[in-house]
Amino acid sequence: MSELRDAIGILRETKNKWERRVPLVPQEVRGLVAGGIAVRVERSPTRAIEDAEFAAAGATLVDDATDCRFIIGVKEVKASQVKPGQAVMCFSHTIKGQSHNMPLLAHFMKQGATLIDYEVIVDDAGVRQVAFGRYAGLAGAHETLWTLGHRLAALGHPSALAGLRHAVEYHDLAEMVAHTRELLAELRKEGPEALAPFVVAVTGEGRVSHGALEYFELVGAIPCTVSEAIALPTDSPGDRTLRVLHVKDSEIFVTAGTKRFDFARYLANPERYLNVGSMYLPYCAALVNGLYWDARFPRLLDASTLQRMYRDRTLPVALGDVACDIDGGIEWTVMATQNDEPAFVYDPATRKATVGVTGEGVAIMSVDNLPCALPRDASFDFSRALVPFIRSFFGTRYEHGIGALTPALQSAVVVAAGKLTPRHQGLARFLPTE
Numbered sequence: 001m002s003e004l005r006d007a008i009g010i011l012r013e014t015k016n017k018w019e020r021r022v023p024l025v026p027q028e029v030r031g032l033v034a035g036g037i038a039v040r041v042e043r044s045p046t047r048a049i050e051d052a053e054f055a056a057a058g059a060t061l062v063d064d065a066t067d068c069r070f071i072i073g074v075k076e077v078k079a080s081q082v083k084p085g086q087a088v089m090c091f092s093h094t095i096k097g098q099s100h101n102m103p104l105l106a107h108f109m110k111q112g113a114t115l116i117d118y119e120v121i122v123d124d125a126g127v128r129q130v131a132f133g134r135y136a137g138l139a140g141a142h143e144t145l146w147t148l149g150h151r152l153a154a155l156g157h158p159s160a161l162a163g164l165r166h167a168v169e170y171h172d173l174a175e176m177v178a179h180t181r182e183l184l185a186e187l188r189k190e191g192p193e194a195l196a197p198f199v200v201a202v203t204g205e206g207r208v209s210h211g212a213l214e215y216f217e218l219v220g221a222i223p224c225t226v227s228e229a230i231a232l233p234t235d236s237p238g239d240r241t242l243r244v245l246h247v248k249d250s251e252i253f254v255t256a257g258t259k260r261f262d263f264a265r266y267l268a269n270p271e272r273y274l275n276v277g278s279m280y281l282p283y284c285a286a287l288v289n290g291l292y293w294d295a296r297f298p299r300l301l302d303a304s305t306l307q308r309m310y311r312d313r314t315l316p317v318a319l320g321d322v323a324c325d326i327d328g329g330i331e332w333t334v335m336a337t338q339n340d341e342p343a344f345v346y347d348p349a350t351r352k353a354t355v356g357v358t359g360e361g362v363a364i365m366s367v368d369n370l371p372c373a374l375p376r377d378a379s380f381d382f383s384r385a386l387v388p389f390i391r392s393f394f395g396t397r398y399e400h401g402i403g404a405l406t407p408a409l410q411s412a413v414v415v416a417a418g419k420l421t422p423r424h425q426g427l428a429r430f431l432p433t434e
Helices: 026-034 051-056 099-110 133-154 173-189 207-218 226-235 263-268 277-283 303-311 375-395 422-430
Strands: 005-010 039-042 060-062 068-072 087-090 114-117 198-203 242-247 253-255 273-275 286-289 318-321 343-347 352-355 362-365 413-416
Touching (some): 026 039, 026 375, 099 114, 099 422, 133 207, 133 343, 133 362, 226 277, 277 303
Parallel strands (some): 005 039, 005 068, 198 242
């Protein structure tokens, strides 16, 4: 086999038709090239940033960049792309022992290659340093409004919101925000009683939730408190101004005895907490859920609560499950949807889900790859955060071991020269047996 090039190779994304992001944008490539680092970029007809922009930044356009010593992509690479002794940086979807990617992890080890996963580039407090969560929130909030507008129209309540396009259909975030503001201005002048008042609740306090809150701020929503949301039908009858209610973790999860919330204790003993989040939802037209959930934690909306609220007609018209945990925090989230068909209607009578916004049941938005909907903005943001780590990794001559890397990068090395690193040794039990 020919020797690997001393260069960074940027792969084209091929996982699905929506994946148009790139880990490094031309602006950052220009800086790397100016610093003496060669960059080779695979040509792509679908990438949100055109080949010519990379060429203008000094990159070499190629059909295959897998001959580089260091290759980077957004989603996991194919096993066939990994060469002996190579270093690869991507979202590998291996660090939790995901069964479908254990053969890929085993291949890295067999090839004596190095795998760095963006998801575990973390600081001393364990906070991720490069992530797309903000854009999941931005796009998810928009698709929730899309779902609300189109579901209302299907129920016989047309409004300006039905004029919203999918996030993926806009050139960028700025165009999406500008169009949404125009339609919200129309709605304030004329619209259905179902949106008077017009409150959207946002749950969660992480990157995703803050991305959703940022979206509502950008489109001109007015923040409101729980007490204000409850009083709106009396205080502001007929007012269709969009308001956003941020329901914090401490307002959702309380202990049975003290009715208080302590985040550290919640993480340590989630079974001791009750979920009272549903009490806020009857005053809302839509919900954007960004809460983290796994099987240890109480659900935001379990099936019995959903059934009761559906029967009592107190559920929001649209449930935007940005977290998109199947059978998870919102138990009726039974499927993931796509960027061009973001919603399904779940019928509790038949327990069946139908893609779209028509039919009996509850409309749920559950796209599981939301950052793909804003690929240009997401790529620029991600690239700015990533490039210092790229410089650091490439500059250490990493083949001498990971000890010279910064602590943040050391945490992200899953496999080093074919061996699982100490902090990721637990993955060994998931590897396929020969």
